[in-house]
Amino acid sequence: MAPRDDSLQSINIQLDDKNYAYWSYVIKNFLRGKTMWGIVTGDKKKPTDEKAANYATLLDSWETDNSKIITWINNSVIQSIGTQLAKYDTTKEVWDHLARLYTQSNFAKQYQLEFDIRALQQNNLSVQEFYAAMSDLWDQLALTEPGVLKAFKPYIDRREEQRLVQFLMELHSYFEGVHGSILYRTFLPTIDSVVHELITEENRIKSHADKAPKTDTPAVFAVPQRTQSSNQNHPRVALMSVLSVRRRTIGRHIVLC
DSSP: OOOOOOTTOOOSOOBOSSOHHHHHHHHHHHHHHTTOHHHHHTSSOOOOOTTSTTHHHHHHHHHHHHHHHHHHHHHTBOHHHHGGGTTOOSHHHHHHHHHHHHOOOHHHHHHHHHHHHHHOOOTTSOHHHHHHHHHHHHHHHHTTSOGGGGGOHHHHHHHHHHHHHHHHHTSOGGGHHHHHHHHTSSSOOOHHHHHHHHHHHHHHHHHHHHHSOOOSSOGGGOOOOOOOOOGGGSHHHHHHHHHHHHHHHHGGGOOOO
């Protein structure tokens, strides 16, 4: 059976102005899996010895792989970026151009991602959509971490706790009841289990709204009126207060990084 032609295969992610670190990580591993990464780095150079017996075959193979990679890259970037790449003939030129445009210092990446995480709110997103958006930023931020920290369990535990705080703080206000049930548990649940609970609650709210008498503003989308209360009763303050107590209790055993 003839080998399958995968020249039009694409990557399931698109490079935009904000996700270069994650995009380059995916592309790099994709090409390594096809033993083509050396063409991008220049380690697999274009054959130049015309006197070699198999020169024509080697040249054709290199040019085929080079063209495949350029096609994959073009299929995995937004159009405004792709049009900039037409002037380049080799994958190394394409890759180096994108690296010059989008590579930032590690601190600059962290700053932007931390800013985006803090700015992200659920608003009209579903729980799953909000979790997906937040996870995308978390994953990009994790790529900036030193490798030694990724194997350090106290750091991983602290990072997961911080992610749970970030996620809970920006949920829509009609999930405040779930907030309370999570904050005062003896052991903090995982983010995945919290998302499962929230989706269940979201479905319950929607089901209840479907059964309610029709109004101009569906109950599931109505923003509940808050009664005036002290700062101590605000869900964000309560969240930070509980976690502060929790950290003081276990702080001697966790390294904050």
